[in-house]
Structures are given as structure tokens and as C-alpha cells.
Amino acid sequence: MARYGMVIDLDRCTGCRACVEACKVENNTPRGSFWMHVFRFEEGEFPNTRVWFMPRPCMHCDNPPCAKVCPVGARYKRDDGLVATDWKRCIGCRYCEVACPYGVNCFNWKSPEKNYYLDWQDPELTARTNGAIPPYKNPDLEGRYGPEQRHVAGGGHLKGVMEKCTFCVHRVEKGLSPACVANCPLFALHFGDLDDPDSNVSRLLREKRSFRLLEELDTQPRVHYVGSGHAPGAEARQIEHVKGRI
Amino acid sequence: MKTTRRTFLKGAAGGLLASRLLGGKLETLTAAPAPAAEAAGEAWVPTTCWIGKQDCGMLARRVNGRLVKLEGNPIHPRNLGTLCPKGMAQIMAVYDPNRLKTPLIRTNEKGVPGQWRQASWDEALSLVAKTLREVRARDPRRLVWQKGRSKASAFYDTAFVKATGATKLHHGAFCSDAGYRACEYTIGLHGVLHPDFRHTRYLLAWGWNLTGAGGNKLCWITWPQQMTAARERGMKIAVIDPRLRGAGPFADRWLPIRPATDLALALALCAEVVRRGAIDRDYLRKHTNAPFLVQPDGYFLRRDGKEQVWDTGSGAPQPYDAPQGQPALEGTFTYEGQILKPAFQVLKEHLAQYSPEWAASICGVPSDHIYWLAQDLIEHAMLGSTVVVDGIPLPYRPVAIMAYHVAQQELGFQLTRALLLLMMLLGSIEAVGGQRIDFTWKLHENFKKLDEIEIKDPPYNIYLKDSKFFPINSNNSALVAKVMQDPAKYGVDTLPEMAIVHMANPVLSFGSKPDIIEGYKKFKFVVVIDAWLSETADLFADVVLPAATLEKYEGPLSATDQYTDAVALRLPPMAPLYQARGEIDIYLDLCEKAELLYGKGGYLDHLNQALKLKGPYALPLDQKPAVRDIFDRWAKSQGLKEGIAYFEKHGVWVKGSIPAKKYYGYAQEPPFGGIRHRLYGESLLRYRDTMRAKGAAEIYWRDYTPLPTWRQPTMEGSPAQYDLYLISYKLIEFKQSRSSFIPLLAELAPEQRLDINPRTARARGIADGDEVWVESHNAVTGETRRVKVRARYTEAIRPDTVGMPHHYGMWVHPWAKGQGPAASELFFTGEGYVANTADQSFHVKVRVYRA
Amino acid sequence: MAVQERLERLPYGLGRFTPAWYALAGVLLALVALGAYAYLRQLIEGLIVTGLRDLGTMRGAAWGLYITFDIYFVGVSFAGITMAALIRLLNLEALKPVSRMAELLTIIALLLAGLVILPDLGQPLRGIVNLFVYARPQSPFFGTFTLVIAGYLFASLVYFYLDGRRDAALCAQVPSRLQGFHRLWAAGYRDTPAERQRHARTSFWLAIAIVPLLVTAHSTLGFVFGLQVGRPGWFSALQAPGFVVMAGVSGIGLLLVVAAILRRVLRLQEELTPAVFAWLGRLLLLLIVIYLYFTAVELLTSLYAGHHHEVALTRALLVGEYSALYWVSMGSLVLALLLLVGQVALRAYSIPLLVLSGLLVNVAAIGKRYLIVVPSQTHGALLPYGVGWYAPTWVEYSIILGLFALGTFLYALFVKVFPIVEVPAVQGGKR
Numbered sequence A: 001m002a003r004y005g006m007v008i009d010l011d012r013c014t015g016c017r018a019c020v021e022a023c024k025v026e027n028n029t030p031r032g033s034f035w036m037h038v039f040r041f042e043e044g045e046f047p048n049t050r051v052w053f054m055p056r057p058c059m060h061c062d063n064p065p066c067a068k069v070c071p072v073g074a075r076y077k078r079d080d081g082l083v084a085t086d087w088k089r090c091i092g093c094r095y096c097e098v099a100c101p102y103g104v105n106c107f108n109w110k111s112p113e114k115n116y117y118l119d120w121q122d123p124e125l126t127a128r129t130n131g132a133i134p135p136y137k138n139p140d141l142e143g144r145y146g147p148e149q150r151h152v153a154g155g156g157h158l159k160g161v162m163e164k165c166t167f168c169v170h171r172v173e174k175g176l177s178p179a180c181v182a183n184c185p186l187f188a189l190h191f192g193d194l195d196d197p198d199s200n201v202s203r204l205l206r207e208k209r210s211f212r213l214l215e216e217l218d219t220q221p222r223v224h225y226v227g228s229g230h231a232p233g234a235e236a237r238q239i240e241h242v243k244g245r246i
Numbered sequence B: 001m002k003t004t005r006r007t008f009l010k011g012a013a014g015g016l017l018a019s020r021l022l023g024g025k026l027e028t029l030t031a032a033p034a035p036a037a038e039a040a041g042e043a044w045v046p047t048t049c050w051i052g053k054q055d056c057g058m059l060a061r062r063v064n065g066r067l068v069k070l071e072g073n074p075i076h077p078r079n080l081g082t083l084c085p086k087g088m089a090q091i092m093a094v095y096d097p098n099r100l101k102t103p104l105i106r107t108n109e110k111g112v113p114g115q116w117r118q119a120s121w122d123e124a125l126s127l128v129a130k131t132l133r134e135v136r137a138r139d140p141r142r143l144v145w146q147k148g149r150s151k152a153s154a155f156y157d158t159a160f161v162k163a164t165g166a167t168k169l170h171h172g173a174f175c176s177d178a179g180y181r182a183c184e185y186t187i188g189l190h191g192v193l194h195p196d197f198r199h200t201r202y203l204l205a206w207g208w209n210l211t212g213a214g215g216n217k218l219c220w221i222t223w224p225q226q227m228t229a230a231r232e233r234g235m236k237i238a239v240i241d242p243r244l245r246g247a248g249p250f251a252d253r254w255l256p257i258r259p260a261t262d263l264a265l266a267l268a269l270c271a272e273v274v275r276r277g278a279i280d281r282d283y284l285r286k287h288t289n290a291p292f293l294v295q296p297d298g299y300f301l302r303r304d305g306k307e308q309v310w311d312t313g314s315g316a317p318q319p320y321d322a323p324q325g326q327p328a329l330e331g332t333f334t335y336e337g338q339i340l341k342p343a344f345q346v347l348k349e350h351l352a353q354y355s356p357e358w359a360a361s362i363c364g365v366p367s368d369h370i371y372w373l374a375q376d377l378i379e380h381a382m383l384g385s386t387v388v389v390d391g392i393p394l395p396y397r398p399v400a401i402m403a404y405h406v407a408q409q410e411l412g413f414q415l416t417r418a419l420l421l422l423m424m425l426l427g428s429i430e431a432v433g434g435q436r437i438d439f440t441w442k443l444h445e446n447f448k449k450l451d452e453i454e455i456k457d458p459p460y461n462i463y464l465k466d467s468k469f470f471p472i473n474s475n476n477s478a479l480v481a482k483v484m485q486d487p488a489k490y491g492v493d494t495l496p497e498m499a500i501v502h503m504a505n506p507v508l509s510f511g512s513k514p515d516i517i518e519g520y521k522k523f524k525f526v527v528v529i530d531a532w533l534s535e536t537a538d539l540f541a542d543v544v545l546p547a548a549t550l551e552k553y554e555g556p557l558s559a560t561d562q563y564t565d566a567v568a569l570r571l572p573p574m575a576p577l578y579q580a581r582g583e584i585d586i587y588l589d590l591c592e593k594a595e596l597l598y599g600k601g602g603y604l605d606h607l608n609q610a611l612k613l614k615g616p617y618a619l620p621l622d623q624k625p626a627v628r629d630i631f632d633r634w635a636k637s638q639g640l641k642e643g644i645a646y647f648e649k650h651g652v653w654v655k656g657s658i659p660a661k662k663y664y665g666y667a668q669e670p671p672f673g674g675i676r677h678r679l680y681g682e683s684l685l686r687y688r689d690t691m692r693a694k695g696a697a698e699i700y701w702r703d704y705t706p707l708p709t710w711r712q713p714t715m716e717g718s719p720a721q722y723d724l725y726l727i728s729y730k731l732i733e734f735k736q737s738r739s740s741f742i743p744l745l746a747e748l749a750p751e752q753r754l755d756i757n758p759r760t761a762r763a764r765g766i767a768d769g770d771e772v773w774v775e776s777h778n779a780v781t782g783e784t785r786r787v788k789v790r791a792r793y794t795e796a797i798r799p800d801t802v803g804m805p806h807h808y809g810m811w812v813h814p815w816a817k818g819q820g821p822a823a824s825e826l827f828f829t830g831e832g833y834v835a836n837t838a839d840q841s842f843h844v845k846v847r848v849y850r851a
Numbered sequence C: 001m002a003v004q005e006r007l008e009r010l011p012y013g014l015g016r017f018t019p020a021w022y023a024l025a026g027v028l029l030a031l032v033a034l035g036a037y038a039y040l041r042q043l044i045e046g047l048i049v050t051g052l053r054d055l056g057t058m059r060g061a062a063w064g065l066y067i068t069f070d071i072y073f074v075g076v077s078f079a080g081i082t083m084a085a086l087i088r089l090l091n092l093e094a095l096k097p098v099s100r101m102a103e104l105l106t107i108i109a110l111l112l113a114g115l116v117i118l119p120d121l122g123q124p125l126r127g128i129v130n131l132f133v134y135a136r137p138q139s140p141f142f143g144t145f146t147l148v149i150a151g152y153l154f155a156s157l158v159y160f161y162l163d164g165r166r167d168a169a170l171c172a173q174v175p176s177r178l179q180g181f182h183r184l185w186a187a188g189y190r191d192t193p194a195e196r197q198r199h200a201r202t203s204f205w206l207a208i209a210i211v212p213l214l215v216t217a218h219s220t221l222g223f224v225f226g227l228q229v230g231r232p233g234w235f236s237a238l239q240a241p242g243f244v245v246m247a248g249v250s251g252i253g254l255l256l257v258v259a260a261i262l263r264r265v266l267r268l269q270e271e272l273t274p275a276v277f278a279w280l281g282r283l284l285l286l287l288i289v290i291y292l293y294f295t296a297v298e299l300l301t302s303l304y305a306g307h308h309h310e311v312a313l314t315r316a317l318l319v320g321e322y323s324a325l326y327w328v329s330m331g332s333l334v335l336a337l338l339l340l341v342g343q344v345a346l347r348a349y350s351i352p353l354l355v356l357s358g359l360l361v362n363v364a365a366i367g368k369r370y371l372i373v374v375p376s377q378t379h380g381a382l383l384p385y386g387v388g389w390y391a392p393t394w395v396e397y398s399i400i401l402g403l404f405a406l407g408t409f410l411y412a413l414f415v416k417v418f419p420i421v422e423v424p425a426v427q428g429g430k431r
């Protein structure tokens, strides 16, 4: 079976955050919730300054600290490499969140109706959208996925439940690339079967220098970065941070 | 019409083509296995991005009539199946409950935030039509039609403006028109500067905000896609910008230039190239006016009305187009007692004053770096080399410049001329890998027009067309606002009374917000057509007409990426929300009510002309057509048998790649259509003399020099305490003032900021995140203005420069409140702050202190 | 065979609810109501009403006061069961008088620990069900829930019950409103030697079993943090032993306080002699010393050999944002240590000073718990998200306060219905 992974080409990334928006729209994530985040960094001092960018989805670790600690098995590793969250089982203890070294987990602090940025109750609007909140609500998120047929595609962002990047399981199972990958205007994001030596991702990994984030923790991320860049060290100052506000 | 996603994936020929372009090894889409029977009521329908200027093709996923997602259309050459953050997030804007829902009629006085009553379309349009008729009856010049960017110019800019006789204002003077005019005048092409990305090997990103904004003609996606592909091919980029953030990690060299000194650097590079003799003599001789003989008075030697060149063979002048002879480029010749020099010789002497050391002191960059840059350029220009494209041997000069909004500086027109001169010297204009200006080779009417301007005596029209002030004129609304305040000063006798503002938000976007506000108060009746209540509408509209966003018909829209010929239409993926309507519908109804629709000379008649609808495709002049029908006729008239159905299926009509002979000026028969590029701007001298003769002050004529000439920008006259330069630029998250309120985007960049170098900040006791006052000073009038904003440290900006992005300062939409001030509050318009072509400068000297 | 001894009336004022008691109960119940209201708001609005926020881009803390007090309460529960076990195993007659007090402290603390988990859960109902249905032993939480809340509580209850049967039987003979309750507890206990022996044996084995359980339970709590590679300040082998020792510190400390209060209120000066307090004091001293040793070792390791993230976190603790709380906590601990050392050295024990030490170490315990839970989240991001921030809201404070009030109320209620100190042997109804 395919074991998926993502390869991110830092030599191509312009830090535009279109992937962030693609993720938000595809998965209808609530305000303040960023399953995909793009770091913008500055290093060095004028005029020897370097500016660079680093997208950060969930790493879908092969040795995922988040799944290890989940007391109810809501967070688990799938055979195809995805680290999934069953939003119908999660008890909202946020243990996975504190255990994840990458800061990728997002909790639903509020009920979704109150957390989609705008008040969508406008009667003239709801009459046209059958009351969907948000109006562009993706119907695929509620379904069951994988051989285990579990609720792992984000769902309705139920209050009190943990969530994070799903690798767009609802798209991947249809044979589509994840929303962020499909949309990246610079084709900096790549998705595919890391076990297949002929896949685009495997080829990229062979052709370019690569690294993974916090490899020393042995989390074994399935997200690889390629290009001339390096992992952000102590000298990387984040600029233009996105701070989730709810 | 109901095409599924799958069809698009299968038919993604454009996508494949694109990935080949991008190096051939990038799989951007995984082919989809047949999806289990498409869910009932689900479809992917094509439309176009509503926010940006390059109209990226989109597919809207529609589930039971409800739009669920907008994705890039994989076959659209401009975006290849992708969208920028604005394109992606705009689905939220479509459904925004804060959109205008009905027409509004003002109930309070103007100049203050509006109070409104909802009106029916019939009432609102009747009111507008009635006023329109009255105003036109008095004098059509009393009507102004103002647009930002037009998405159906045949319908609006042409047919409506012609049918009403309105004076047209646009946003070009705030965008890049100084550059446009310089390119039209110098090379005859309509555009500013961009490279031939497939072949360029060395690029000067001259104020190109490549990670944040667009660059020439396009909005964003296309250029960065071509840039990364070019870099993977080995192209190098040198960045000339006071800020590095725009270029991001793609800068191989960064020259952090002092703002507004670009002309000095460009001249020094020209001088160095000339000094080293690295010039394309063949091109200069054959395709420019470089060999034209210049008299001591600065005008060309003409005999029988023809410019002359020095024939080295016969030792005498001869007409420039004489078939034989060896025209001299250099030397000083005496003929019939007159000292004559080829224009190139004049240039060479002119450049002698501009050494790299001289430029270094002005531009604040080390002279070594200027030498390196010149060296890089010369090395990569590969003078003398040729390459065969599409079977045609063409000169190969793979160096180019990308410069766009940077043209909006006080010396912007002459700066762009100097950049062109540099590329001309290296022979890279329209060569393979060289300097591009337009997407195809198409001589623009302004090449001739701008050379033959007749400067008139007053009275002038409101934007001072053909005036002694701004003979080459980019139609600047901020100047209009100045004229409205003091018409006598500019010799203007008729002021407009009515304005229709279409898709523009001058109060926020155009320089000098206070001037705009004062000026626009003078309009007696203002109609704003917008999807939101813009700030301009809030303050000045008498009537607001709610426009649809992307759920409407518009076009035809160019879809070319400079290598592929394509055209698209905006199609409504659903019926307009609320009571909003597509603008074309609005104009049809308005014209009907104003009795301008039917018959010869009416709107429909002008529409037929603008869309070139003839014979069976022509619209009957006696009945109001459905908008879809108009586009159907247009599509059929273009040779598409299916008519509009083709677009409803594919979204874009990709006609194929543009062949070299349509693309490169060199590939024309004769090359460049036989025109001579204007190295030497003789007519500029003529304008200067006329302006002086007609009594215009020096501040107006001083930059009308035949060769770009450096002087200190006016703002340098501000007192020493205004020790910092303020510059402005765009953020990738937003488009002008039309998206900062989209919550998904606002969340990413929630607040206005002042980019400041930590060194500069610390010296002023300013910590990262502190609130500061930014106070600007007008060196001509002494006026000062200030705004409060949060300082943000960045090492990617010159210590003597601070930056404030565009986009902020909106106040109507609930999500835009509290985002901080508009940068346009701090910029000045008028003398000293507009270019000699009436183009707005986005530079001013400021001081910054803790609030 | 009847119980030989006979009480004339219930000891220690059992069953007599004074106005002062009612006043106290009223205040406590009002606080409980406040906590309940706060929780209701949280149930309706979601955890948005707390100061908790996501890590990463939200730069908050996902765990805060609730988890802090969860560890604190579990820590406090150390006291009772340790006492009981030590008394039983080492035959420490001297400490016998505090044994039931301590056990009650354990039970109530465990109850609170269990309860405080609920407001921390986003889906409390699912929590109750799924934690059993889908329990995963691999999760360190499993340890917390099973060993601590379930096993530990169960063992304590059994122990407590057995230990109280004799007194229940004694009390059951006195006619009172509580007679039924006492009878129920006594459940036919008659204090025959055989029964006594059976009890002693069960208690002994329970005590034996409880000691490893105790170490394990507190260790698993330490493992909740100590096994997390990705959080500076957490990942440490000392986390588990540290938790055990700190549990002891806070538990014994609180026991000192509770014992002193009861001694006063119930006039137990005879039963609770200064010697008892001295014993507890010495035990406390020992534990503090061990704890300080761990702290020093840890500090040195992270400062000397730590990754820059560790160092940054340690700086935040020592001189940065958390330094006030850090130094207050460490100061309290050291002050308590000095007080104790002084008393031990002089062999002169003062109950007020011992109580003060007990209070100080509890301040330190709460402070240190907070410093373990929160800074590693706000200042421990391994990717450069920037420094985070957490401040509890009124909801969190109210819920914690409500739980404290609930615990105190239960304790106050218990001492009015059951002898908190073993009823001394009486002859013919006389002491």
C-alpha cells in the first residue's frame, strides 16, 4: 500500500501562504486555527540579511509522540502513513497537543458556529445556502475514511475536540493531492508515495538535499524539506507572525 | 456546462504544458481515479478571480447551488491550477453578509460617513439616469467616469464612456503609468519592464516586490512561477530595492538603494557600459535614433523634414533611412558651419558625469557593487550572439529588468527611460532573453501620439490634458482633486458635477488622501458602483449601486502568460447574491433609462464597435440584449462555433503558444515594424521649450530633457529632522483596498505596520511593536501630516528608510476597523510629488517618534 | 459477642453542628456554587472562557491551572496513604493519631484530582465513557487515570474503611442521628481478636501493596511530562522521582496544617502531641532536602548541557517572565527548610512554626506545579513560534476555588460524622 509523505521545496517557496488559505477553505477550519502555517524568517543584520520561508503542516510522524499519548486512541497512525484524529472519539484532553514538538495541533475552543469569522446567520444568506455555516462548508468532511472507516476528515469542528492537518484524507482517498499541495502557486509542495521509488516525492528526495524538522527527536516526520535551506536555528527570527486570535 | 473535476484533470493539456515549462519534472496534480459516481447536484464550473488584476481562471465547486470552494483552473495559462491567498480566500468575500445588498440613496450631507436608505433598483437607476441626462444636457464634460481596473473595458471604458461623452479617469497615475508612458514613448510598446523569463539569465529586479506583488501587467502568480522556473535553469537575480523582503530568498545580490535615487544608479550603469564599450552598435544604429545628428540647439538636423545621420563613407549627412552608408554613432562633425553630433555621442558625453563613485554617494550603495552589477550585465548580455527560435535567427541578449510600480517616483518617467537606455545599450530590447515590455509585439498608438503632442493654451480639462503643466499626461485623480480645489490656478474653467466611480476607491488607494477628500467634496452628484460600501462611497456617494462579485459576466479577459495566447470570460458560477447585479446589466439598464441605449451612437452601437461585432453577430440596435447573448455573439464572432458554451465548459480559450514572429520585435518584418526607438527624446525638448514659452514654472518643465538627467528629488528639500524616507508597497495577502476586510486574509496580516531597521528604531528609543508617529513633510508647501502606527523591526530595510504597506485604513467594513492608518494619508500630491507626466510619487520624507 | 467497650456519647463533637460550622459550611457551599456556575459557563461556551489557548501559532498554553491543580491534588494525596502505610509497616505508634486524618486527606484530594480533570476535558462526557471504552495503557494518562484515580483511590478507600470499622462499631452503639451511618460502616464488626487479626493482616498487605503503587502512581504522573521529548523542561528522567518527592512534600505539609487545625478545633491536644508534629516535621525535612537536590541536579544539567531551548526556558524561569513565581516558590521551600532545620537542630519543635513550614511548602508545591506545566508550553516551542502567554481567567480560578471549598466542606462534614482520630479504648463507657 502507498505510504504518503510530503516534500517541500524551500527553493521555491515565496511564503505567500496560499497553502494556508487553501487548507482553511478546503477544511473550513475555524478562526485562529492553522493546520498549515508558513513561517517567515529573517536572519542576519543589514545589509547581510536573509529572508526565507518555511511551510509547516503536520509532520505525520512515523513515531508520533501525539499518538502515543492519546488516552483513547483518537489520535492514531494509519497504515498509509497519515496520522489521523478521530473527531468522534477525541475527549479533548489536549495531551497530543502538548506532546507534539511541532505545534501543529488546534483545539476547538468555541463552538464552530461562533468561530467562522463572521456572523453567517444573515437570513438573506442562509436562505440561499440552506443554513450551512460557513456557507462554503465542505460536505466531505463529515464522512468516514480509511479501512477503519473512522471520522478523520476534520468534521464539523466540534467544540472541545482536537484537530490538525489531516493530509486532506478526504481528497487523498479520492486520488487528489491535498488542498495545499494542489494549490501552491509555486509548486513548492509535493505529495506522494514515499515507498514508491518512482513517485515524484521520492525522485525529489533523491535529486535534492533534504532535511526534516527536529529529526534528533526521532519522531521520524513524513514531511521532508528539500533545497538549499536549512532547519531554522536560533538565529531565525520570525517576521510577520500569524497569531491565531479567537 | 456542468463539467466535472475529472474532465478537467483529463483535459489538463495546459497543465502538462505548464509543468514542462517548469522544468518538466514537477507533477503538480495527481491524476484522479474515477471518483465514485459524482454526488448529486455537484459540479465544477469555471469563473475568474474577482480580486486581482490578472483574472486567474477558477473552477468553482458547486454543491446544490452553493459554492463550496474556488480552485485554480489547471488549463489557465496564468495560474495553472493554482490561486494566491486572495484568490483562495475570496469565497468568503462572495458570501460576506456585509456586502451591499440593495441600492442605497444617501440621506445625510456628504463628506461625512453616510446614512442611507435602501432603494429599489428602479428608483436608484431612475435617479442616476435623470441626473445624468441633466448634466449631459448642460455639458458632457461635466460628467466624470472613474474606474480602478476595468474587467470589461469594451462595455465600460469604451461603449459607456463614448455613449455618454464622459471624461474618463483611471488609476494609472498611481500604478505604473509613468513607466507606461516612458515605454510607449521610447520603444512604442504598452507596458513597463519585464524579462523574457524562458530565456533570461540575468535579471535586475528593480523594485520588484516578487513575493508580495505583481510586477508588470500581471497580478502575482504568473511571474513568480516563471521566475522560479528560470532560476532552476540558472537565472541570477540582482535586487535593487531599499527592502529585501519583496525579493525574499530569491536575491543573488541585493543593492539596498536609497529611495528615489534609482535614476542615478541607472545612469551610472549606462555610463559604465558605454565606458567599457559593451554596447550593441548594430541595434543602436539600425533600430534607434542613436545615429541621428543633433544640432547644438538639441534638435535633430532635418532636411526635407527627415532626420539625418552622418555617413562615414561620404563624410556627409544623409537621411537616416537611406539604404546605403555607415551611420556614425560617435564623433563630432562640422557641416555647413554647424557642429553636429550623433545622438549617441550626445548621450556618451552626457553620461560622462555619472560615474559609479558618483552614483554610490547618491544611492548609498558601495561603488564596487555598481561595478559588479555592470560587469554581471555585460557578461550576461552576450553581445553579438544569436539564437534560433521557431526557425528565426534572433539576437540573444539574456539580461533584463523587472520594474513596475517603482516607476511611481518623482523622476519615474525619466528613470524608466534610463532603464530602457541601459537595455538599449546592451541591445537587449526585444531580443531573446532580453527586455520585454508587452506580451506580444504590438506597436502602440502612443508611440506616435506622445511625440506629437500639441501643447495648448488654457482652458484645460480637469486633468490638464495637453497642458503646459503636464504635456505627457497620465490622468491623475489626485491632481484632479487639486484642480477641483483651485481651478483658476491651472487654467481650468469647467468643473465636473457628476462622477460615476466604478471599481475604484480613490479615498484610500490614491496618494494624498486629504487632497482627494477635499476635491471630491466638490462633486455635486456621485454614483459609486461597488460590491461593498467603499470609503469613497461612504463619504461622497449620493447613490450606491450594489455590484456582484465574481457571480457575473465580464470580459473578454486576456489570459496570456506572455508565451501562450489565450482569452477568457468571467462567468457567473451562481446567480448574484442579494440584489446585487453584474455591472454590464447595470449599464444596460442605466443607458436605457438615460435614453442612451438604442440607435446609432447609442450604447449598443458603441458596444458593437468595441467588441467588433459585425454582420450576423452585431447586436440589434433596438432591443436590449441579455448579457450572456452578447458574449455568445462575441465568442462566435471570434470563430468559436460553440459560442459562449465553450467558455462555460473550459473557462478559458487557450489558442496555443505565441510564435516568435508575433512575440519578438526583432522577428517582425521589418524588425520592430521599422520604427526607431527613441534613445534621444527630441520631442521632450520641444515640449520643454513650449512649456517655458507658455509661462509654465520650472518645476513643470525641468524634467523634460531629451536624455534622462539626474537631479535631487524635491523631497530632499524637507528640513533635516525629516531624516527618513517613507516608501510603500503591497502585501501578498491583500489587493489594494479591496480585500483587507476578508477575514481569512485579515487574519494573516491584521494590522498596519511601519517597517523599521532596529538600528534606526533603537536610536529613537523605539522597541519592536511600539506605537510611533510617522510625520511626513511637504518640501514645497511645508505642510505636515502624521499617523500613528506600530513599528516592526526588520533587518531587511535600509536604516534611513521606513516602509508602510498599502491596503490599510479602511473603516466601513466591521473587519477592517482598527487595522491602522492608510499609507496614502502621508503621501503628497501636486508639484514636487508627481512626476513630469503627472504620475503620483509614493515617496516622502518623514520623521518617526514614539507615540 | 458484643464490642466490649462502650461509648456513652459520640466523641469529638460528632453530630453536633454548631453555628460556626454552619457558617463555614455556608461559605464553602457558596464557593462550590460559584465553581459550579463557572463550570456551567465553560460547558456552554467551551474552553474559550479559560485562558488556555493552542500552542504553535496561537502561542498559548493548552494545559494550565486545571492540570496544575490536578498534579497538586494527586500530590497531596501522598500524605494519607504514606502515613498509613508507614505506620503499619514500621509500626510507628507515635504517628497513629494522624493516620485517619491523613487517609481522609488522601481520599478527598484524590476526589478533587478526579474532578478537576473534568473541566480540563473539551468533551467531559466522552471523557467519562471513552476513557474506559477505549483506554490505552500506552498513554501515560492511562496510568494517571487507572493507577492514581482508580487504583489508588480504591486502595485508599478499602484501607480507610477497614481502619474505621472498629470506631464505627463503637459509635454505632450510641443512639444518634448518625447511628445508621455508623452501623452501615461497622457492618457487623465486633472487634473479636480474630476480626482484629484479619484486619491487621489485610491492612498490612494492603500497606505493602500500596507502597509500590504509590511510587508508581506519582511516577506515572511525572511520566505525563517526563516522557515528552518535544517539550523542554519536561523531558527528564528526574521528572518521575521528582514528582514522588514533591508529592510527599506537599502531602506531609498539608497534613501538618490539617492536623494543627483539627487539634485546635476538636481539642485533640492530648491525642496529637507535639511529638507527632515533630515526626512529621522531620519527615518533611528529609523530603525537602531530596527535592532540593533533584532541583539542583536538574538546573545544572539544563544550564550546563542543555540545548538552547532548554537554556531559554531555564532563563525564563530564573530571570525571565516566571522568575517571580519561581523565586517565591523556591524561597518558600528554602524558608521551610530553614525553619525545619532549626527545629531539628535545636530539638525544639514549635507547632506554629511547623504549620508555617507546611503552608510554605504547599505554596511552593502549587508554584512549582504551575512552573512545570506552563512555561514549557509558552517558552518551550522547538520551532520559532515566538514566546507564548497564559493567564488563567476567573472561570479557572472559580473552578479551582470551588473544588478547594468542596474538599474542605467534605472534610469538615466528615469530622462531624465520624471520629477523625481513633477512639481510644474505653472501659465501661469511661475513658
Ligand SMILES: Nc1nc2c(c(=O)[nH]1)N[C@H]1C(S)=C(S)[C@@H](COP(=O)(O)OP(=O)(O)OC[C@H]3O[C@@H](n4cnc5c(=O)[nH]c(N)nc54)[C@H](O)[C@@H]3O)O[C@H]1N2
Pocket (backbone or CB within 6 Å): B053, B175, B176, B206, B207, B208, B209, B210, B212, B213, B214, B215, B216, B218, B219, B220, B240, B241, B242, B243, B246, B257, B258, B259, B260, B261, B262, B403, B404, B405, B406, B409, B727, B728, B729, B730, B731, B732, B733, B734, B735, B736
Ligand atoms: N498581493 C498583491 N499583489 C499585487 C497587488 C496588490 O495590491 N497586492 N497590486 C497589483 C498592482 S495594481 C501592481 S501595480 C503591482 C505592483 O507590483 P510591484 O511593482 O512589484 O509591487 P509594489 O509592491 O508596488 O513594489 C514596490 C517595490 O518597490 C520598492 N521601492 C519603493 N521605493 C523604491 C525606490 O525608490 N527604489 C527602488 N529601487 N525600489 C523602491 C518597494 O520596496 C517594493 O518592493 O502589483 C500587483 N500585484
Ligand SMILES: Nc1nc2c(c(=O)[nH]1)N[C@H]1C(S)=C(S)[C@@H](COP(=O)(O)OP(=O)(O)OC[C@H]3O[C@@H](n4cnc5c(=O)[nH]c(N)nc54)[C@H](O)[C@@H]3O)O[C@H]1N2
Pocket (backbone or CB within 6 Å): B050, B147, B148, B149, B171, B174, B175, B176, B405, B502, B503, B504, B505, B506, B508, B509, B510, B511, B529, B530, B531, B532, B534, B535, B547, B548, B549, B583, B728, B729, B730, B735, B736, B737, B738, B805, B806, B807, B823, B824, B842
Ligand atoms: N500607499 C500605497 N498606495 C497605493 C499603492 C501602493 O503600493 N501603496 N499602489 C497603487 C496602485 S499600483 C494602484 S493600481 C492603486 C489601485 O487603486 P484602486 O484602483 O482604487 O483599487 P482598489 O483600492 O482596490 O479599489 C477598488 C474598489 O473597487 C471595488 N471593486 C472591486 N471589484 C469590483 C467589481 O467587480 N465591480 C465593482 N463595481 N467594484 C469592484 C472594491 O470593492 C474597491 O472599493 O492603488 C495605488 N495606491
Ligand code: SF4
Pocket (backbone or CB within 6 Å): A012, A013, A014, A015, A016, A017, A018, A019, A020, A038, A053, A055, A183, A184, A185, A186, A187, A188, A189
Ligand atoms: S503556497 Fe507554496 S509558495 Fe506559497 S507559502 Fe505555501 S508552499 Fe510557499
Ligand code: SF4
Pocket (backbone or CB within 6 Å): A058, A059, A060, A061, A064, A065, A066, A067, A083, A099, A100, A101, A102, A103, A104, A105, A164, A219
Ligand atoms: S507533527 Fe505533531 S501532531 Fe503531527 S504526527 Fe508529529 S507529533 Fe503528531
Ligand code: SF4
Pocket (backbone or CB within 6 Å): A069, A070, A071, A072, A073, A074, A075, A085, A089, A090, A091, A092, A093, A094, A095, A096, A097, A161, A162
Ligand atoms: S485531545 Fe483528543 S486526540 Fe488529543 S490526546 Fe486527547 S483524546 Fe487524543
Ligand code: SF4
Pocket (backbone or CB within 6 Å): A022, A023, A024, A026, A027, A035, A036, A057, A058, A164, A165, A166, A167, A168, A178, A179, A180, A181
Ligand atoms: S494536507 Fe490538507 S490538511 Fe494538511 S495542511 Fe495541507 S491542506 Fe491542510
Ligand code: SF4
Pocket (backbone or CB within 6 Å): B049, B050, B051, B052, B053, B054, B055, B056, B079, B083, B084, B085, B086, B087, B088, B219, B220, B221, B735
Ligand atoms: S494572482 Fe491576482 S488574479 Fe490571481 S488569484 Fe491572486 S489575486 Fe486573483
Ligand SMILES: [Mo]
Pocket (backbone or CB within 6 Å): B174, B175, B176
Ligand atoms: Mo497598480
